[in-house]
Amino acid sequence: MARLPLRQKMRLQVVVFILHIRIMKSMFNMLMFLAMTLVLRRRKFRRTLTYADQTASRHNIRSLNLQKMVFESDVQCVDNCIMDRRTLAKLCDLLRTHGNLKDSRNATIDEMVISFLHIVAHNIKNRVLKRQTARSGETISRQFHAVLNSILRLHNMLLRKPEPIPDNSTYERWKWFKGCLGALDGTFIKVNVETVDRPRYRTRKGEIATNVLGACTPDMQFIYVLPGWEGSAADGRIFRDAISRMNGLKVPLGNYYLCDAGYTNGNRYLAPYRGQRYHLNEWRQGYQPTTAKEYFNVKHSQARNCIERCFGILKARWAILRDKLFYPVKTQCRIISACCILHNFIRSEMHIDPIDIEVGQNECNNFQSEEDDEDLIRRCETSHAWTEWRDKLAHEMFTTWQTEQH
Template identity: 35%
Template sequence: MKKKTKAAILASVASVLLVGVALLKKLRRRRRELPRAPYVNHAAEREEYINSVLHGSERHCVNQLRMKPIAFHHLCHTLTEGEHVRPTVHMSVTEQVFIFLHIIGHNVRFRVMGSRIYRSTETVHRYFKIVLRGVLKLYRALIRLRSEDTPPEIRNSRRFYPYFKDCVGAIDGTHVRASVPPEIQGRFRGRKDRTTQNVLAAISFDLKFTYVLAGWEGSAHDSRVLNDAFARTGGFSIPNGKFYLGDVGYGNKNGILSPYRSVRYHLKEFSDRPPENAQELFNLRHSSLRTTIERGFGVVKKRFRVLDAEPYWSFPTQVKVVLACCVVHNHIMGVEPNEHIMEDAMNQVELSDHQQETQSHRESVEDSRSWNAKRDEICQAMWSDYIRSGE
């Protein structure tokens, strides 16, 4: 009886095993029939994408990296030569700079950039920071006053020469979006209902930045930011006898030539009625020449969309990104400035908030007597020539 029971058990186990084997074979056959996802060579796809941008049309490269291929390769060479950015086992300098420029040019999130080039978010973030530090090391080499000679834009114009022969550029502040902790947002709110940082910049007439100071709160007055720039060690300095064009908010002081207060100034105010006295003529030509600063801000903000969008990184990084954008802008202007971004921005220059702001909203700034006398001297010489020549 026991032998029969044991045999029955073995028979049952055997039948179960046979059924199991049959099911496994069936499942395997089904698995072989399921379509597999195609194999993607991430390294090859990444290289093909980067090459399509760098070796395609110049316009496509400008659209993607905000500069022509010649400027891109020159920037890579400069960063490599100075050992500011180094190739690694996993990533070339070309790819590192490619990632950085694409992010600041289009305000692309790290994860989006990572998915586009088959890199992890952490990897993109890490190399972005590396290139950011490398670009900032070029600040002193690229952002400085190149020459104290009279700029050709002034020398070759009867409207500006010899009256502004000692002028080396224009100075103003602009507001860049900022993201800060709630407890300090009040300090960063300016006239508009959003948080910004007030960025001081001096620009020469070839549209290159000669000084940039970022990081001040949006509520800070321009004159306060300028005083800080002068006070910093190795900060803003103006060559002896030279000056920048500023607006009334800075006051008429040593090295800053400002327009007359309570006198027509903006170009649109003269559209239907020419200047009627010496002060109006001075303000008109001062405004015409000072549009350089608006063109400079317009170009750099149009080129780097990250400057006009809500930031998603820490505030110290936001400040560094502003400076880096100005450094890269100067690099482009020195290598290959003529491209459609530049042309579009130049055609779309509008008056900034600072130009439109009335004196009643500004802090009282004391003028320098000697510079008031200098301005009067220029003004009278300009008016005498204007009356004599009729233009």
């Protein structure tokens, strides 16, 4: 076989070498393409898997949180929501049917109501609750206001209608006050206002608060609540505003409320005698009344004490009313009204009120409702006839008491 010339042999080797390089380059490009494809697919798979894991994790956190807060036992439910599970279920159903509260895209009515109750019961801040529930602060705030508006729509249902004390009442505290609807008084609740408004909201003790007028029944359920007045406003001024409003405090002719000495004694608002012993702690040393006015003040104080205890239970139940609120003033007043409405609902639905047990044992009576279509009192002025009626009632009470003593 003839040998190829040296030049042709070298040329053939160069061609073969070039072909090897091109083949290796093609194989390298193919391997790089496969590697990039695998990397991209792996990243996409990881991203989808991570998002699904996060969603499942948030759902598990919320489920476990609700389970621990409410559904484990009535004790846990009362500790976190101030009501047992049966009462909570009835509240959610009432808000759904009459309060126009609906499930949101991300939460059910039960979860929204539980979060609201947890906030007002323990004064929980949004930044704390969003970590517990794995939700954003904006979502919590939106759900809070939705439940708040729904509760306020129930005021006609849950605020008690006044029922006068019947003539045949045998309840020791109220049997002398025939036709009485309950008691009224004011209380201070701390609020947060702008610097320019603080002088108007500053109380005599230097606190920034709103003066809330409330009226309650003998079994300590609210009849009427008027929040929003400045802390520097006098009780009498707030009272005159309440009875002059179109939807304000209504007192039918023939009935009256018990009030303290800071209010005017007249026009169906029975106040105690001034300049006489009145407060209950003044009678705990065994001191016996010596005059009709003193004995009247004793009975008046015992009966009117229901509004004092009603406010005490209200503040003990809702921690958000004991501390300064960081909401606009209008929202703070709405929260106060909602807490009073929920107070009535709990006292009417729960057989045993745990907050009432902590504050002190309460004796409640049920009174039959009586419709009254007579004219309403819209002004409060002193009158000679009303003062004489009070003097006559005091003399009758004192004479009966002396007879029973002998």
